[in-house]
Amino acid sequence: xxxxxxxxxxxxxxxxxxxxxxxxxxxxxxxxxxxxxxxxxxxxxxxxxxxxxxxxxxxxxxxxxxxxxxxxxxxxxxxxxxxxxxxxxxxxxxxxxxxxxxxxxxxxxxxx
Amino acid sequence: xxxxxxxxxxxxxxxxxxxxxxxxxxxxxxxxxxxxxxxxxxxxxxxxxxxxxxxxxxxxxxxxxxxxxxxxxxxxxxxxxxxxxxxxxxxxxxxxxxxxxxxxxxxxxxxxxxxxxxxxxxxxxxxxxxxxxxxxxxxxxxxxxxxxxxxxxxxxxxxxxxxxxxxxxxxxxxxxxxxxxxxxxxxxxxxxxxxxxxxxxxxxxxxxxxxxxxxxxxxxxxxxxxxxxxxxxxxxxxxxxxxxxxxxxxxxxxxxxxxxxxxxxxxxxxxxxxxxxxxxxxxxxxxxxxxxxxxxxxxx
Numbered sequence: 258x259x260x261x262x263x264x265x266x267x268x269x270x271x272x273x274x275x276x277x278x279x280x281x282x283x284x285x286x287x288x289x290x291x292x293x294x295x296x297x298x299x300x301x302x303x304x305x306x307x308x309x310x311x312x313x314x315x316x317x318x319x320x321x322x323x324x325x326x327x328x329x330x331x332x333x334x335x336x337x338x339x340x341x342x343x344x345x346x347x348x349x350x351x352x353x354x355x356x357x358x359x360x361x362x363x364x365x366x367x368x369x
Numbered sequence: 370x371x372x373x374x375x376x377x378x379x380x381x382x383x384x385x386x387x388x389x390x391x392x393x394x395x396x397x398x399x400x401x402x403x404x405x406x407x408x409x410x411x412x413x414x415x416x417x418x419x420x421x422x423x424x425x426x427x428x429x430x431x432x433x434x435x436x437x438x439x440x441x442x443x444x445x446x447x448x449x450x451x452x453x454x455x456x457x458x459x460x461x462x463x464x465x466x467x468x469x470x471x472x473x474x475x476x477x478x479x480x481x482x483x484x485x486x487x488x489x490x491x492x493x494x495x496x497x498x499x500x501x502x503x504x505x506x507x508x509x510x511x512x513x514x515x516x517x518x519x520x521x522x523x524x525x526x527x528x529x530x531x532x533x534x535x536x537x538x539x540x541x542x543x544x545x546x547x548x549x550x551x552x553x554x555x556x557x558x559x560x561x562x563x564x565x566x567x568x569x570x571x572x573x574x575x576x577x578x579x580x581x582x583x584x585x586x587x588x589x590x591x592x593x594x595x596x597x598x599x600x601x602x603x604x605x606x607x608x609x610x611x612x613x614x615x616x617x618x619x620x621x622x623x624x625x626x627x628x629x630x631x632x633x634x635x636x637x638x639x640x641x642x643x644x645x646x647x648x649x650x651x652x653x654x655x656x657x658x659x660x661x662x663x664x665x666x667x668x669x
Contacts, residue, residue, distance in 0.1 A: 298454035305451040331464035
């Protein structure tokens with residue numbers, strides 16, 4: 258768990274920048290009476306933001322878009338896992354029918 | 370290669386000019402030409418030079434500090450990326466399907482799935498974090514116990530009972546009053562750390578209370594009954610005849626309460642105080658008396 262000031266030092270970002278990122282909910286640390294506490298997931302997110310800015314030359318508008326798309330992507334993956342769990346609990350013949358539907362020609366065609 | 374900061378003996382927060390200074394000093398001390406025949410000196414000198422080389426490259430230093438590369442410049446094997454967290458329950462804070470897929474067009478099956486807490490299968494369940502709060506209270510409230518209203522970050526007010534006998538640094542844990550949980554998980558706890566304001570006259574030592582007790586000259590010489598303030602109200606104390614400054618008297622059971630209901634003791638240290646204004650009559654009396662009754666109080 259890292260504090261606000263530790264993050265500023267380790268990741269070489271300005272106080273104003275990190276505050277902005279938190280306000281825009283790009284990073285969502287825990288709030289406590291003594292200030293913010295950053296989990297490993299929050300730090301990984303901050304690393305990612307740093308790399309997008311440096312190596313991918315993302316400006317702030319693009320960054321917001323990229324993060325939003327990323328979050329939607331992971332939410333969709335979570336959704337798929339939930340659906341898979343539900344399907345796993347179905348009778349075998351129903352599962353087979355779902356699988357057949359996914360494999361049917363034209364569903365995910367290559368080279369169309 | 371060893372941690373370059375360790376090799377040069379500088380902190381990770383050191384400025385580049387301090388790093389340079391540290392390197393120069395070590396380079397001077399370890400120069401092989403100053404240690405002919407010492408093979409280890411050459412190795413150490415090379416190590417110091419390599420460490421300085423590494424840290425004076427701003428890009429390498431930054432990437433090392435962020436944990437992306439190790440001291441030899443290769444990307445760290447244990448380096449984690451956002452995706453390592455995003456797919457697990459830790460990523461739920463950022464990628465909650467409920468936030469994005471509540472009303473998915475043409476997918477009625479999802480509309481109910483994320484409706485309420487009970488049906489949230491697959492939505493990650495996580496306990497909320499603990500929240501720490503510091504509360505300052507008066508000395509007497511800490512000793513005798515009190516209730517306090519604490520205002521949380523979200524504006525909610527909570528009445529907290531401070532048990533009798535509480536002291537500086539005690540932490541009270543209120544279950545379930547911390548940060549809310551995710552996906553139906555339990556809320557964290559509220560931890561209240563006590564800071565006790567000092568009292569103008571009482572000092573606490575464990576289960577006992579100590580205070581100074583000023584007494585008048587007649588009370589010291591002749592003795593008498595004196596009213597003494599304790600944390601448990603006023604008490605009448607008998608000051609023995611001929612009491613001196615520094616004498617300690619004990620009042621039992623008027624100190625800090627313990628769990629079983631008993632209390633520690635109250636101790637007073639006597640301080641003899643002369644009358645505030647110069648008194649001609651007193652001066653004459655003492656002059657006469659001291660001629661007939663000399664006594665020493667300081668060593669020969």
